[in-house]
Amino acid sequence: DVKVTQSSRYLVKRTGEKVFLECVQDMDHENMFWYRQDPGLGLRLIYFSYDVKMKEKGDIPEGYSVSREKKERFSLILESASTNQTSMYLCASSFTGGDGYTFGSGTRLTVV
Amino acid sequence: RKEVEQDPGPFNVPEGATVAFNCTYSNSASQSFFWYRQDCRKEPKLLMSVYSSGNEDGRFTAQLNRASQYISLLIRDSKLSDSATYLCVVNRISGSARQLTFGSGTQLTVLP
Numbered sequence: 239d240v241k242v243t244q245s246s247r248y249l250v251k252r253t254g255e256k257v258f259l260e261c262v263q264d265m266d267h268e269n270m271f272w273y274r275q276d277p278g279l280g281l282r283l284i285y286f287s288y289d290v291k292m293k294e295k296g297d298i299p300e301g302y303s304v305s306r307e308k309k310e311r312f313s314l315i316l317e318s319a320s321t322n323q324t325s326m327y328l329c330a331s332s333f334t335g336g337d338g339y340t341f342g343s344g345t346r347l348t349v350v
Numbered sequence: 351r352k353e354v355e356q357d358p359g360p361f362n363v364p365e366g367a368t369v370a371f372n373c374t375y376s377n378s379a380s381q382s383f384f385w386y387r388q389d390c391r392k393e394p395k396l397l398m399s400v401y402s403s404g405n406e407d408g409r410f411t412a413q414l415n416r417a418s419q420y421i422s423l424l425i426r427d428s429k430l431s432d433s434a435t436y437l438c439v440v441n442r443i444s445g446s447a448r449q450l451t452f453g454s455g456t457q458l459t460v461l462p
Contacts, residue, residue: 271449278358280437280454281394296449328393332448338384339450341393 241265244329244342251349257316259345261329269332270312271339272296272304274325281328287312288334319349351376354453356438362459367428371456373421373438382441382448383414385423387434388455394437397423428460 245260261270269288273281273296283296285304293304301323305313312331316323326346330339356373363369375383383400398405400412400421411424421438438453 269448273452278454280354281452283449283451286449334448338396338399341395343393 242329242331242340242342244327244345246345247343249345249347251316251319251347253320253349255316255319255349257319257347257349259314259316259327259329259347261312261314261331261342262310263312263329263331263340264310265331265333265340266309267331267340268309268334270306271330271332272302272312272314273328273330274298274323275328275344276325284314316347319347321349323347324349352453353377353442353451354438354440356453356456358454358456360457360459362461363428364461365428365430367460368424368426369428369458370425371423371436371438371458373423373453375419375421375438375440375451377440377442377451378416378419380440380442382450383412383421384439384450385410385412385421386437386439386452388437389434394452397436425458428458430460430462433458433460 242263271286272284287306303315329342332339385397386394387397388394404413409426413422435455437455442449
C-alpha cells in the first residue's frame with residue numbers, strides 16, 4: 239500500500255531541459271515537501287506547500303519552482319536543468335500538527 | 351553552524367554489540383525530535399520519536415537533553431538488519447508549516 243508516489247525512480251535529462259518531478263499522496267495530508275539529498279549534505283528543503291495553491295521557499299529554492307493545484311499532488315519543476323541539480327529528490331507529506339513525514343521512494347535525477 | 355549535527359561514522363560493529371549515536375541541534379525553540387532510518391538507496395522512514403522523558407522501543411532507546419540540545423539513540427544487541435544510515439531530525443517552526451530539519455546521518459554497518 240504505497241502512500242506517497244513519485245512518478246519516476248530514475249531520470250536522465252539534458253542540460254537546459256525543463257524537468258517535471260511529480261509526487262502524489264493518498265493520505266489527505268495538508269503539507270507536502272520537496273527535498274534533495276546529496277552525499278555529505280543530507281536532506282535539504284527546496285520548497286514546501288501547506289495548502290492547495292500555497293507554496294513557500296525552503297533553504298535552496300534557486301533554480302526550482304513548484305505547483306500544487308490539487309491537494310494530493312505536488313510538482314517540482316526545474317526550469318532549466320543544470321548538472322549541479324543532479325541529485326536524489328525526495329517528496330514527503332504530513333498532517334499539520336502531526337508527527338513525522340511519509341516519504342516517497344525518491345527520484346534519482348541525472349543531468350548530463 | 352549546521353542546524354543538526356551528527357557524527358557521520360561509519361560505525362562498524364559486530365552483531366550483538368551495543369552502539370550509540372549522538373546528535374546536537376542549534377535551535378533551542380525546537381519542540382519535536384525524531385530518529386529516522388534510511389536504507390541504502392531507499393527513502394527515510396520514521397524509526398522513533400524522541401520524548402523529553404526518554405523512550406524505548408524494543409532494542410532502541412532514545413534520549414533528549416534539552417539543556418544541552420543533545421539527542422541520542424542507543425541500539426542494543428545489534429542485528430545485521432540494523433545496518434543503515436540513522437538520521438537525527440528536529441522540527442523547525444518557520445513559515446506556515448512545521449518543517450523538519452535533517453542531520454546528514456550516521457552510517458551503521460553491523461558485521462557478522
